[in-house]
Amino acid sequence: MGSYYVPPLDRLVEKFESLPGIGHKSAQRLAYTVLDMSREEAQDFAAAIVEAHEKIHTCKVCCNLTDGDLCPVCRSATRDKSTICVVEEPKDVFALERAGDYNGQYHVLHGAISPLSGVGPDQLKIKELLARMDGTVGEVIMATNPTVEGEATAMYVSRLLKPLGVKVTRLAYGIPVGGDLEYADEVTLQRALEGRQEL
Amino acid sequence: MGSYYVPPLDRLVEKFESLPGIGHKSAQRLAYTVLDMSREEAQDFAAAIVEAHEKIHTCKVCCNLTDGDLCPVCRSATRDKSTICVVEEPKDVFALERAGDYNGQYHVLHGAISPLSGVGPDQLKIKELLARMDGTVGEVIMATNPTVEGEATAMYVSRLLKPLGVKVTRLAYGIPVGGDLEYADEVTLQRALEGRQEL
Numbered sequence: 320m321g322s323y324y325v326p327p328l329d330r331l332v333e334k335f336e337s338l339p340g341i342g343h344k345s346a347q348r349l350a351y352t353v354l355d356m357s358r359e360e361a362q363d364f365a366a367a368i369v370e371a372h373e374k375i376h377t378c379k380v381c382c383n384l385t386d387g388d389l390c391p392v393c394r395s396a397t398r399d400k401s402t403i404c405v406v407e408e409p410k411d412v413f414a415l416e417r418a419g420d421y422n423g424q425y426h427v428l429h430g431a432i433s434p435l436s437g438v439g440p441d442q443l444k445i446k447e448l449l450a451r452m453d454g455t456v457g458e459v460i461m462a463t464n465p466t467v468e469g470e471a472t473a474m475y476v477s478r479l480l481k482p483l484g485v486k487v488t489r490l491a492y493g494i495p496v497g498g499d500l501e502y503a504d505e506v507t508l509q510r511a512l513e514g515r516q517e518l
Numbered sequence: 519m520g521s522y523y524v525p526p527l528d529r530l531v532e533k534f535e536s537l538p539g540i541g542h543k544s545a546q547r548l549a550y551t552v553l554d555m556s557r558e559e560a561q562d563f564a565a566a567i568v569e570a571h572e573k574i575h576t577c578k579v580c581c582n583l584t585d586g587d588l589c590p591v592c593r594s595a596t597r598d599k600s601t602i603c604v605v606e607e608p609k610d611v612f613a614l615e616r617a618g619d620y621n622g623q624y625h626v627l628h629g630a631i632s633p634l635s636g637v638g639p640d641q642l643k644i645k646e647l648l649a650r651m652d653g654t655v656g657e658v659i660m661a662t663n664p665t666v667e668g669e670a671t672a673m674y675v676s677r678l679l680k681p682l683g684v685k686v687t688r689l690a691y692g693i694p695v696g697g698d699l700e701y702a703d704e705v706t707l708q709r710a711l712e713g714r715q716e717l
Contacts, residue, residue: 325583325589327573328583328585330566330569331569333566334562338548339547347609349540356571358571362571365565367526367533370529371527371530372560375553386524
């Protein structure tokens with residue numbers, strides 16, 4: 320930086336740089352954007368950060384993010400209580416809700432078992448899931464990611480659930496809609512063949 | 519989003535999405551990062567935004583960003599007062615200071631003349647630059663970007679300065695150090711040939 324040093328600007332650039340996927344140049348650009356905002360816009364931005372952080376916590380039933388006691392899904396009277404879809408992260412719930420086809424409950428594990436990253440079953444919301452098996456739940460859909468970690472987590476959880484007499488299913492593997500066979504990897508194609516359906 | 523809606527989270531995602539170069543997915547990821555911060559970190563982040571916005575303004579001499587009355591360069595007693603390097607944006611000053619070779623003054627225009635974007639000479643800090651020509655300045659280096667707009671701005675400013683008896687120079691064009699001739703465009707190669715230096 321040579322002799323040029325403006326502490327409040329450097330601090331803001333540093334804060335942006337600490338966010339995932341944002342390098343030094345992008346952080347500078349974001350900081351300049353903040354300086355170009357009106358006073359009100361900048362204060363709104365700061366308030367949104369504090370407010371989100373203060374008001375949002377996990378739903379005491381499904382562990383998804385919410386600003387109320389229960390999340391909107393757990394609160395809803397119209398959603399099927401007998402099916403629970405288990406996902407890794409809150410953003411997976413948003414993705415499934417966007418798809419719009421599912422009308423059951425969710426459970427967010429907040430991660431996947433990953434020995435390499437030091438994440439074991441105890442750090443996930445697995446006992447909260449087991450606590451929900453009170454006889455009203457007929458099916459648990461494992462919708463963890465199609466990765467080694469997601470797969471291992473699905474297997475681990477299903478082994479805990481099956482002895483309780485719950486049906487455990489897994490999302491189908493196959494070629495993505497709108498994709499191109501040419502670009503599908505071998506494992507996906509094998510799974511798509513194995514899971515073929517009669518027309 | 520289906521039925522899932524958490525207002526404080528959506529507001530934060532929206533704020534991040536309004537920043538340049540940040541799409542919806544990145545904005546979501548940044549919002550989740552904020553939620554994962556400690557209470558103190560989130561408040562620090564918010565405070566950095568408000569503080570930078572409140573404390574930073576333009577230097578009354580060179581129009582660069584600063585939190586004082588004068589910027590560190592204008593304040594410095596050890597820097598050469600007889601040379602002014604004219605740049606488009608504050609980030610260009612940071613780039614030149616990082617290079618470390620330059621020991622003169624700066625002047626930040628806050629943009630370049632661009633009729634297509636509706637930016638004329640009056641929106642730039644050109645009269646502030648002319649006001650600095652009090653006889654102590656011997657050379658003005660035009661370091662606007664090597665684009666059509668930067669070029670036009672350099673020409674425009676130099677025509678105003680020359681009648682005042684000031685020497686006006688332009689950064690050299692040529693092949694970038696560490697670059698590859700093969701990938702240099704024709705215009706750059708032409709300029710590099712024109713500007714060749716004896717070894």
